[in-house]
C-alpha cells in the first residue's frame with residue numbers, strides 16, 4: 001500500500017517512519033517533506049505545497065495511493081479533507097468544520113460547554129474596552145487568547161492586570177477581531193492524542209511537551225523543545241476519566257452537530273493538584289514534538305488504525321499494543337529560535353547519533369547530498385529505554401553527536417520525570 005503524508009515537520013517524518021515499519025506499507029510519499037523524509041528508505045518527497053489540494057488529488061490518483069494523512073492544522077482548516085473526500089480519496093484528518101476545534105477558540109469553548117467537559121471559564125470579546133473592564137473585575141493571573149490560528153503566538157498567560165490589558169491592546173492592534181479572556185489554571189500539562197473515526201475514540205499514550213525555550217521551563221514559548229511519553233502524571237485512573245468525561249462527550253457533541261470527526265483529537269490538558277483533568281485547548285492533528293515520542297512506543301501498525309478511522313471501524317480494532325518502554329525526544333534548534341535565526345548550515349553526526357537514538361528531521365533540507373538546516377526546530381532526537389533514565393541517556397548520547405552552527409537544545413528534557 002502507498003500512503004501520502006502532508007507536511008514537512010518532525011511530526012511528518014515520525015508519521016512516515018512509523019507507517020513504513022508496517023509490512024503492508026510499500027511506499028510513503030511526503031509533500032513537501034524535509035531532509036529526513038528525502039533520505040529515508042521507502043519514502044519520496046514531492047514538491048507540492050500543503051495548500052495545493054488539486055495537485056495532491058492528482059498525485060493520489062496517478063500513483064494509486066490508498067490513504068492521505070494530513071499533519072499540520074493549516075491545510076485542515078482550509079478544507080483539504082473536504083476537497084479530497086469529494087473525490088473519494090481516503091483522508092485521515094478532520095474536515096474544515098471539524099478543524100474549527102483548533103482554528104476557533106470561541107467555537108471550541110462553546111463546544112466544550114455544550115459537551116459539559118471540564119475546562120477554564122472564558123469570555124469572548126470583540127471590543128477592547130469591554131475586555132479590559134472584565135480583566136479589572138476578575139484580576140490576575142489571567143489568560144488572554146486570540147480566536148484564530150496564531151502559530152503559538154496568540155496566547156498570553158498574564159501574571160498582572162496590566163500585562164493582560166496590554167495583551168488585549170496588542171492582539172486587537174495585530175488585527176485579531178475576537179479575543180478570549182480565560183481563567184488561569186494551575187497544574188501540570190499533558191497532551192492526549194486520540195484517534196477518532198467520528199463515533200469511536202482511542203487515546204494514545206499520554207505525552208508531555210516542554211514548550212518554553214529555556215531550561216527549567218523558562219523563557220519564550222516555542223512549538224516545543226522536547227517531549228516525553230508516557231507522561232507519569234496521567235495515571236490510568238486519570239486517563240479513564242479523560243476518555244469518559246472529555247473525549248467521548250466531545251465526539252458525541254461533534255456528531256450532534258453533523259461533524260463526522262475522522263482524525264486526531266488532541267486534548268491539551270491541565271492536571272490540577274486535585275488530580276482533575278481540565279481542557280486548555282483542542283488541536284485537530286498530531287502534536288509536534290509529542291508524535292516523535294509517542295509513535296516509537298506504539299506496536300500496532302499505524303496504517304491499520306488510520307484506515308480504520310477513515311472506514312469508521314475503529315471500534316472493531318483490537319486493543320492498541322505498546323512497548324512497555326519510555327521515550328524522550330529532545331529538539332535541536334537553531335540558535336536564536338523562537339526569534340530570528342539563520343538557515344542553511346550543514347548538519348553532521350546524524351549517522352553516529354542514530355546508533356543511540358532515532359533522529360527525526362524537522363527543519364532540514366537535502367541539497368547537493370548534504371543535509372542543511374532550514375528551520376527553527378531542526379531535529380528531534382528520540383531515545384527509547386526501559387525506564388526514563390535510560391531513555392534520557394540515549395536521547396542525549398544521540399543529540400550530543402550532532403553538530404551544526406549555533407545548535408541549541410535544552411539539557412533538562414525528561415528531567416522532572418527522571419527525578420520523580
Ligand code: AMP
Pocket residue numbers: 120143145152155157182183184185186189211268280281
Ligand atoms: P494553548 O495554545 O491554548 O494551548 O495555550 C498555550 C499555552 O498557554 C498552554 O500550553 C499553557 O501552557 C498556557 N495556557 C493556555 N491556557 C491556559 C490557562 N487557562 N491557564 C493556564 N495556562 C494556560
Ligand code: GLY
Pocket residue numbers: 209223224283286287288289290
Ligand atoms: N506541541 C504542541 C503542539 O503540537 O501544538
